[in-house]
Amino acid sequence: MISEKMVDYVKGSSVIRAMFEEGQKLAKIYGEENVYDFSLGNPSVEPPAKVKEAIVDIITNENAKQIHGYMLNAGYEDVRTVIADSLNKKHGTSLKQDNIIMTVGAAGGLNVILKTLLNPGDEVIVFAPFFGEYRSYVKNFEGELVIISPDTDTFLPNLKEFYDKITSKTKAVIVNTPNNPTGVVYSEKVIMALAEVLNKKQDEYGTAIYLIADEPYREIVYSNQEVPFIPKYYDNTIVGYSYSKSLSLPGERIGYLVIPAEVDDFENVVSAAGVATRILGFVNAPSLMQKVIARCIDEEVDIEVYNRNRELLYNTLTEYGFECVKPDGAFYLWMKILGDNEAEFVKKAKEFNLLIVGGSAFGGSGYVRMAYCVDYDMIVRALPAFKKLAEAYQA
Numbered sequence: 001m002i003s004e005k006m007v008d009y010v011k012g013s014s015v016i017r018a019m020f021e022e023g024q025k026l027a028k029i030y031g032e033e034n035v036y037d038f039s040l041g042n043p044s045v046e047p048p049a050k051v052k053e054a055i056v057d058i059i060t061n062e063n064a065k066q067i068h069g070y071m072l073n074a075g076y077e078d079v080r081t082v083i084a085d086s087l088n089k090k091h092g093t094s095l096k097q098d099n100i101i102m103t104v105g106a107a108g109g110l111n112v113i114l115k116t117l118l119n120p121g122d123e124v125i126v127f128a129p130f131f132g133e134y135r136s137y138v139k140n141f142e143g144e145l146v147i148i149s150p151d152t153d154t155f156l157p158n159l160k161e162f163y164d165k166i167t168s169k170t171k172a173v174i175v176n177t178p179n180n181p182t183g184v185v186y187s188e189k190v191i192m193a194l195a196e197v198l199n200k201k202q203d204e205y206g207t208a209i210y211l212i213a214d215e216p217y218r219e220i221v222y223s224n225q226e227v228p229f230i231p232k233y234y235d236n237t238i239v240g241y242s243y244s245k246s247l248s249l250p251g252e253r254i255g256y257l258v259i260p261a262e263v264d265d266f267e268n269v270v271s272a273a274g275v276a277t278r279i280l281g282f283v284n285a286p287s288l289m290q291k292v293i294a295r296c297i298d299e300e301v302d303i304e305v306y307n308r309n310r311e312l313l314y315n316t317l318t319e320y321g322f323e324c325v326k327p328d329g330a331f332y333l334w335m336k337i338l339g340d341n342e343a344e345f346v347k348k349a350k351e352f353n354l355l356i357v358g359g360s361a362f363g364g365s366g367y368v369r370m371a372y373c374v375d376y377d378m379i380v381r382a383l384p385a386f387k388k389l390a391e392a393y394q395a
């Protein structure tokens with residue numbers, strides 16, 4: 001007998017994963033090369049060669065007891081110093097190792113910070129469409145998710161509704177730029193506007209409202225657009241970072257939180273986040289991967305691979321008559337459905353062996369998301385199926 005809460009979680013559980021499993025079933029029937037799976041954000045680019053070299057060198061040459069042992073819950077101090085220095089070099093900040101907490105990916109970091117901050121009933125604001133797992137993460141700590149409806153012209157935050165929906169119970173706001181599922185990147189102007197609203201509301205209610213910047217796609221941008229480092233614009237910002245996408249290491253579960261000294265109640269937030277890491281059962285982020293990250297701090301994956309996919313998919317689908325948001329970052333294409341029934345559109349796509357995820361999973365009904373972190377050749381093979389899908393709605 002599982003808990004009532006888990007019954008709900010399981011029911012609402014990941015449409016994306018279900019789709020992934022569906023894909024494997026279809027592949028058995030039609031052959032792998034005839035199924036076009038755009039469902040999962042699993043990077044298609046290999047991690048940099050230096051990652052493998054670092055793993056081999058560390059396990060061959062470093063002290064095994066230290067490498068595989070426990071350390072501070074927040075992570076190895078030397079690793080956190082390397083990360084703080086790297087951020088300082090990039091953003092002109094003055095972070096120290098105390099400001100960095102190593103986490104079990106972005107998901108681990110978000111759960112740690114929400115556990116650290118939330119009392120039951122506290123409100124957490126997200127902007128639709130958003131990474132669907134936020135629903136569960138917030139519910140894990142009995143928070144209330146407050147959704148700001150999408151501005152479907154730009155998919156940037158709807159500032160008016162944001163202003164109106166902040167209450168004395170708003171404890172945190174999650175932003176995700178570059179964005180999953182839209183690929184939209186927030187400019188400095190947008191960040192400044194968000195900060196202005198938040199500062200006003202903090203003053204009005206006399207509360208602290210933490211802005212949680214979920215940034216696993218920070219390095220995956222295609223235009224020359226800067227991805228602003230949000231702590232520079234709003235003092236109560238906590239950044240959640242992950243190497244899942246930027247170094248193609250999603251299975252290794254490694255990332256970090258940045259908790260700048262400027263945040264309200266800094267000392268308590270940092271020490272509570274360390275304790276949260278332990279008592280959520282992570283104890284600490286994977287030890288070997290922490291050491292690998294310190295050695296690979298300047299490494300990057302070749303995002304030109306994703307860019308090529310983006311251009312092909314976006315250009316061809318718009319030519320077929322689909323309405324898509326041209327993504328500036330991440331590796332997802334956000335596309336308006338044809339017809340007026342999202343579930344039917346997704347089902348129709350499946351008839352052509354196209355696996356795409358309905359926007360409702362992200363709080364963005366009437367749209368679908370396609371993850372284009374896939375082989376270029378698969379996109380080429382999938383294009384005739386997209387054409388047939390478009391034609392099915394023109395008839």
Ligand code: PLP
Binds near residue numbers: 041105176180
């Ligand atoms: N946040 C966003 C916006 C994501 O897209 C993802 C993964 O796809 C995560 C968090 C979780 O990342 P991680 O694998 O590092 O836990």
